[in-house]
Amino acid sequence: MSELIIWTLDWVPARPRGFVRDLRLRWACEEAELPYRVKTVPFDDRETNHLAQQPFGQVPFLSDGELQLFESGACLLHLARKSDQLMPRDPLGEAHTLQWVFAALNSIEMVSVPWWFLKISGEEDNGLAGLTGMRLQQLENVLSERDWLAADRFTAADLLMSDVLRVPEVRSFGNRPATEAYVRRVTNRPAFKRAYADQIAHFEAADRTRT
Numbered sequence: 494m495s496e497l498i499i500w501t502l503d504w505v506p507a508r509p510r511g512f513v514r515d516l517r518l519r520w521a522c523e524e525a526e527l528p529y530r531v532k533t534v535p536f537d538d539r540e541t542n543h544l545a546q547q548p549f550g551q552v553p554f555l556s557d558g559e560l561q562l563f564e565s566g567a568c569l570l571h572l573a574r575k576s577d578q579l580m581p582r583d584p585l586g587e588a589h590t591l592q593w594v595f596a597a598l599n600s601i602e603m604v605s606v607p608w609w610f611l612k613i614s615g616e617e618d619n620g621l622a623g624l625t626g627m628r629l630q631q632l633e634n635v636l637s638e639r640d641w642l643a644a645d646r647f648t649a650a651d652l653l654m655s656d657v658l659r660v661p662e663v664r665s666f667g668n669r670p671a672t673e674a675y676v677r678r679v680t681n682r683p684a685f686k687r688a689y690a691d692q693i694a695h696f697e698a699a700d701r702t703r704t
């Protein structure tokens with residue numbers, strides 16, 4: 494089996510720790526029991542210093558032997574093809590997992606991230622609040638009727654959707670008890686806790702060497 498390497502930044506400030514998207518890949522590997530190593534690119538000059546691996550200068554990206562992939566969703570689906578822990582092998586279960594992976598990225602994160610960025614940059618009541626609230630409420634309706642998004646069990650779709658939803662500003666948007674229970678249920682998984690602790694430890698170790 495080729496070696497999996499998850500690439501992230503060598504350091505980030507305190508605020509994004511625990512939310513840098515390499516966590517999605519660490520978590521997937523932990524769930525699937527896939528061995529992996531973590532390597533880094535510098536935080537400084539990140540916009541330009543690794544464009545050959547990630548054309549937008551972001552992380553994460555993934556190496557699997559000779560293969561290099563960027564976009565956390567694409568990397569996650571690559572990992573999901575390696576293990577039915579992450580994606581069922583039956584056509585229906587797989588199709589529904591893919592559907593909800595895209596919903597997490599394209600219907601929820603696509604509105605929640607711009608809304609949240611505007612909010613933390615001082616525009617508390619910005620023009621995306623209405624759309625974000627509507628999407629989150631629509632998802633609340635789905636989650637009030639089921640525990641998992643696809644195949645009646647945990648899949649990569651839950652990993653991704655809960656990662657999008659667990660941002661504190663998103664969690665505290667409105668009263669959405671089914672969503673809150675879902676985020677708690679999914680992030681209570683030991684694999685998430687290991688991935689989270691490892692990311693925090695990675696950036697704390699970097700504090701000690703950064704001058």
Ligand SMILES: N[C@@H](CCC(=O)N[C@@H](CS)C(=O)NCC(=O)O)C(=O)O
Nearest residue numbers: 512513514550551552553564565566
């Ligand atoms: N759509 C990309 C987004 C990646 C992204 O936003 N990465 C952040 C860390 S979570 C980053 O590299 N930020 C640094 C920057 O944009 O300069 C993905 O899902 O991989």
